[in-house]
Amino acid sequence: MTTTPTSGSRTARWGAWYVAEHKLRTMRGYIGTTIATGIGTPFLYLFAFGVGLATLITQNVGPTPDITYLQFVAPALLASAAVLVAMEEYTFGILLGLKWNPTYVAMNAAPISPRQIVDGVMIFVLMRMVMTTVIYFLVMLVFGAIDSASGVFTIAAGLLAGFAFAPVAAYSATIEEDRGQFAVLQRTVILPLTLFSGTVFPLTQLPVFLQWIGWLSPLWHASELGRQFSYGPTEPIWLTVIHVVYLVGLGVLGWQLCVRKVARRLNK
Amino acid sequence: MITATALTKKYKDFAAVDGIDFEVAPGESFGLLGPNGAGKSTTMRMVGAVSTRTSGELSILGLDPNEHGPEIRSQLGVVPQTDNLDTELRVRDNLIVYGRYFGLPRSTVTKRADELLEFAQLTEKSKAKVDDLSGGMKRRLTIARALINEPRILLLDEPTTGLDPQARHILWDRLFRLKEQGTTLVLTTHYMDEAEQLCDRLVVVDKGQIMAEGAPSALIREHSSKEVLEVRFGSDRNEGAAAKLDGLGRLEVLPDRILVYSDNGEASLAEVIKRGLEPITSLVRRSSLEDVFLRLTGRSLVE
Numbered sequence: 066m067t068t069t070p071t072s073g074s075r076t077a078r079w080g081a082w083y084v085a086e087h088k089l090r091t092m093r094g095y096i097g098t099t100i101a102t103g104i105g106t107p108f109l110y111l112f113a114f115g116v117g118l119a120t121l122i123t124q125n126v127g128p129t130p131d132i133t134y135l136q137f138v139a140p141a142l143l144a145s146a147a148v149l150v151a152m153e154e155y156t157f158g159i160l161l162g163l164k165w166n167p168t169y170v171a172m173n174a175a176p177i178s179p180r181q182i183v184d185g186v187m188i189f190v191l192m193r194m195v196m197t198t199v200i201y202f203l204v205m206l207v208f209g210a211i212d213s214a215s216g217v218f219t220i221a222a223g224l225l226a227g228f229a230f231a232p233v234a235a236y237s238a239t240i241e242e243d244r245g246q247f248a249v250l251q252r253t254v255i256l257p258l259t260l261f262s263g264t265v266f267p268l269t270q271l272p273v274f275l276q277w278i279g280w281l282s283p284l285w286h287a288s289e290l291g292r293q294f295s296y297g298p299t300e301p302i303w304l305t306v307i308h309v310v311y312l313v314g315l316g317v318l319g320w321q322l323c324v325r326k327v328a329r330r331l332n333k
Numbered sequence: 334m335i336t337a338t339a340l341t342k343k344y345k346d347f348a349a350v351d352g353i354d355f356e357v358a359p360g361e362s363f364g365l366l367g368p369n370g371a372g373k374s375t376t377m378r379m380v381g382a383v384s385t386r387t388s389g390e391l392s393i394l395g396l397d398p399n400e401h402g403p404e405i406r407s408q409l410g411v412v413p414q415t416d417n418l419d420t421e422l423r424v425r426d427n428l429i430v431y432g433r434y435f436g437l438p439r440s441t442v443t444k445r446a447d448e449l450l451e452f453a454q455l456t457e458k459s460k461a462k463v464d465d466l467s468g469g470m471k472r473r474l475t476i477a478r479a480l481i482n483e484p485r486i487l488l489l490d491e492p493t494t495g496l497d498p499q500a501r502h503i504l505w506d507r508l509f510r511l512k513e514q515g516t517t518l519v520l521t522t523h524y525m526d527e528a529e530q531l532c533d534r535l536v537v538v539d540k541g542q543i544m545a546e547g548a549p550s551a552l553i554r555e556h557s558s559k560e561v562l563e564v565r566f567g568s569d570r571n572e573g574a575a576a577k578l579d580g581l582g583r584l585e586v587l588p589d590r591i592l593v594y595s596d597n598g599e600a601s602l603a604e605v606i607k608r609g610l611e612p613i614t615s616l617v618r619r620s621s622l623e624d625v626f627l628r629l630t631g632r633s634l635v636e
Contacts (some may be wrong), residue, residue, distance in 0.1 A: 075436025077403060087430045091421040167417045173383055174411040175434035175482075176403035333375075333384055 076176045083171060084185020085192065092193075103197055106146060107204035114138045114265065115208055132296055139210035140219045140291025141264035143201045144226040144284060147194045152255065154190045155234035156247045159323075162186070162300030163238060163330060170331065179328035186234070187320055191224065198223040211295050218294035225312040226287030231319025238326035258282045263289065286311050334359050334517050335380060335487055339389035339421055342375050349375040351541035352389065357486075362518040366525065366622060368632070372541040373521035377490045380519065382406050394485060407435055410479030414490040416471045417470060418463045418478070425459040428478055435482040438591035442481065449477035453507065469500025476507065487511065489520040493527060495597035505530055539625055544629040549622055556628045557620035558582065560598035564612035565590045566603060574610055581605070585627055594624070 066069070068148060076083070083283075092099065115135035115298060122134040123222070162169040169182050198220045205211050211219070241245055261278040262285035268276055279285040290308040335357040342350040350372040357363045365373045378384035379391060380397035382405040391398055391403045418427050425446055450456045453592040458466060466474065472492065479487060487635030492508065493501040508531055512518055524530050528535055529549045537544040537552070545552055566574040568589060575586045578593065581601055585592040595601040598617030605612065624634075 076407060076434060079436065080434070083433045083436075086433060087419075088424060090430055091419065094421060166420050168419045170413070171417040171419070171431070172434060174381060174406065174409075175431060176407040176436075177434050178403060192461065331383065333378060 075295070076181075080177045080181035081184035081188060082175050084177060084182055085188040087172075088185065088189040089192065099196075103200045104204070107142070107201040110142050110146075111135070111139065111204060111208045111210065114142065115210060129299070135208060135210045136267055136296050137267075137292070138265055139205045139208070140222065141262075141284070141288035141293050143198055143205065143219055144223045144287040144291055145259060145264060146201050147198050147223035147227035148255075148284060148287075150193050150197050151190050152233060152251075154186065154193065155230055158186065158190075158233050159237040159327075160240055160243065163327070164240075164243075169327065173331045179326045179331050182331075183320065183324045183327050185236075187228075187231070191228065194224050194227045195220075213295065216295040219272070220290035222291035222294065222308075224285045225290070225309070225316070226283055227284035228316035229287070229312040229319075231316045231323060232296050233319065235319050235322035235326050238330060240325055258284055283312055283315055298314070334361075334394060335363075335519070336392045337376075337380075337389065338391075340376070340379065340386055340391055341388045342372070342379060345386040350379070350540050353536070353538070353541070353543050355536055355543065355546070357517065357519055360515045360517055362520075362531055362533045364510050364519075364528045364535035365521040365538050366523070366528045366532075366535050366536035366626070367521075368523055368626075371538040373538055374490050376538075377488055377519070377521055381409060381411050404561070407482065408485045409510075410476075410482065410484035410487040412472075412475050412489040412492055414494070417476050418471060418474060420520070422461045422463070423459070424455060424463060424466070424474060427463065427474065428481055431478045432481040437482065445481055445483075449480055451461075453477040454503070469496050469503060472496060472504060473507065474499070476504070478509075484516070486517045486519060489518065491521055491523070493522075493524065502525075516587055519594065525626070527623050528622055535622075537622075537629060539626075539630045539632075545625065548634070552625050553620045553621065555625075557624040558594035559596045559620060560594075561618055561624060562593040562595060562598040562601045562605070562621050563590050563614075563616040563618065564593065564602070564610075565614045566610070566612055574612075577608055577610060578605065579593045592624070594620070 115138060119134040124130065172182050173179060196244060201223070202211070202217065202220050257278065261275060262268070262282040263279050268279040268285060271279070286308040289300065290305065290312070293305050298305070337353060339352045339354065341348060341352050353376065355372065357373065365376060367373055375384065379386050379398070380393060381401040385399060394408055396405050398405055419430065422430060428446035429442050431446060450459050453476060455470060455474055458470065463471065463474070476492070479541060489508070493504050495513060496504065505527070508518065512531070515631050518531065520531060532549060534546070534548050535552070536546045545556065547555065565571070571587070571589070571591055573584055575584055575591050578584055578591065581593050581604060582593065583594040593601050593605070602617060603616055
């Protein structure tokens with residue numbers, strides 16, 4: 066008996082979107098918390114940094130003296146928020162699907178391929194980041210942290226920041242046993258990156274021998290990129306291009322690696 | 334529907350499935366019977382087109398899973414050994430989300446979800462959380478989920494392992510209905526009664542190889558006697574007693590009992606007593622697939 070391979074062609078085209086749809090449906094369970102933190106977090110951060118800390122910091126934040134600390138710090142805070150969302154999905158989200166609540170295994174038993182699973186997760190993470198960063202941006206407007214129309218592109222810079230952490234998803238897909246790797250990752254990689262990425266003070270304030278941390282950090286690239294849009298340009302155009310290329314490159318690399326790792330893991 | 338020839342799956346040097354051949358015909362209910370670690374689940378994953386074979390040939394619905402995995406999977410229903418329902422979703426949503434993976438429109442999926450909840454006797458639980466279901470209910474939900482795409486073949490890996498007797502019987506009843514409707518079933522089990530109840534034909538698997546193949550009754554006829562007498566003399570006295578049972582028929586001395594294979598169990602029991610032995614307990618029963626397995630491998634199915 067032969068069957069022509071026609072059925073499942075809709076899945077071949079839309080599979081990744083079905084995965085994203087599934088993830089969105091699970092989000093409905095805790096949508097209240099998501100919205101509350103989505104709105105609450107930017108208010109707290111912008112108030113603490115932009116209104117509180119800013120009263121102490123009145124100089125040395127940017128190449129031009131007319132930039133306020135709030136303006137300086139806001140694009141970086143927005144990018145950090147996107148990274149936080151992405152990290153949550155790239156770590157716990159991935160391991161949840163492969164191990165703790167193995168929905169990826171179930172998807173793969175249906176006609177969904179490992180590539181579609183990972184693509185679907187990427188789409189879902191993008192959607193989550195859009196929600197977070199748009200809210201962040203609106204709160205930034207309320208605080209007066211943005212004064213040019215091109216400032217809206219800080220959202221895009223934020224999305225790229227989160228995407229650039231996709232290699233973490235590939236790493237998560239290789240974890241067989243949870244021995245607190247995510248906590249270690251958080252403390253030894255993410256936290257130093259956050260502190261030394263020119264987020265809350267300019268990278269140039271660091272001694273030269275520490276500045277490389279910033280150059281490697283997607284968060285620095287994304288923060289600087291966002292600043293070009295919100296009050297820039299403050300740097301040569303080639304550097305802005307490097308920011309974009311670096312962020313996109315890391316993201317694509319991690320994404321493709323993740324596809325390979327998930328495929329290998331599901332094909333037992 | 335399924336043809337496997339010299340099908341092999343190796344993990345480094347270990348052959349989990351070591352060159353097996355079998356065929357499954359449309360509408361047939363086919364079983365793989367064997368102990369844990371026999372290679373049943375590995376075989377099921379290969380048939381489910383999610384695990385690449387190391388060598389041999391495999392054709393499912395006329396297609397090679399190496400080439401056409403998604404096309405094959407779109408026509409299968411899979412009930413894995415451990416439930417992988419989405420515990421973050423409610424009962425009915427689990428069916429809906431899964432149906433979407435087959436490219437079915439939302440309207441079709443919601444309609445089928447309600448029908449399948451009815452079939453799985455879970456209509457009242459449709460809004461419940463998955464974690465609040467009993468083991469048997471979760472299993473029925475997994476089966477309902479596997480049916481959402483109206484599969485041509487339903488694969489069931491150890492469908493009733495870990496369930497209490499009542500839950501097993503409900504499940505068997507549901508599977509029997511599917512069989513009556515003409516669904517092709519492929520199931521693995523290490524329960525001989527399950528294999529006898531549900532399978533038209535089965536293969537006995539051990540250490541990745543097929544030991545025997547046939548209908549349950551034919552296998553019993555071929556590899557065992559009509560009846561079995563089970564006698565117990567106490568753990569440390571079984572060996573000694575067995576020495577005195579020479580000539581009664583084939584014997585299997587297990588740690589807790591002796592099995593005497595005979596066409597007339599009662600007569601054999603009379604002979605045992607005539608030889609001056611006094612068993613603590615005795616039982617005459619029909620031969621089962623368990624005896625077939627014991628005969629073929631020298632080990633029991635459930636250890």
